[in-house]
Amino acid sequence: MSGFGTDFNYDFHVSFPNDDLKKGTVLYNFTETPVPAASTDTELPGISSFYKDQTGEIFHTYSSYARGGEELIGTLMILDRAPKGRNEKTTMDFVRRHDEYEKAPKLHDCCA
Numbered sequence: 001m002s003g004f005g006t007d008f009n010y011d012f013h014v015s016f017p018n019d020d021l022k023k024g025t026v027l028y029n030f031t032e033t034p035v036p037a038a039s040t041d042t043e044l045p046g047i048s049s050f051y052k053d054q055t056g057e058i059f060h061t062y063s064s065y066a067r068g069g070e071e072l073i074g075t076l077m078i079l080d081r082a083p084k085g086r087n088e089k090t091t092m093d094f095v096r097r098h099d100e101y102e103k104a105p106k107l108h109d110c111c112a
Helices: 018-023 066-071 073-078
Strands: 023-027 031-033 048-050 058-065
Touching: 018 023, 048 066, 058 066, 066 073
Parallel strands: none
Antiparallel strands: 023 031, 048 058
């Protein structure tokens, strides 16, 4: 489920209003956390679980932040078993959008 278009992610401190980001710290994972100087991210990773009982009452049963939800991303489990692992310098720095990769060098004229 997504919190898109709602206050849900703000309520659980995984999305941050610009005013909070400008202050230099945000409440994340139950602690005040510095915002990296060059950060443009307004969200950080988090996952929560809820239970709705027979009367309709909703209970917050679990939350995990930062790298806690990685077991749900199967690709990471495969990379963790590779010789260089994720080959990260910073968290998730190996993830790119399709237009963010460098152009691959041309190997041979015959194969272009």
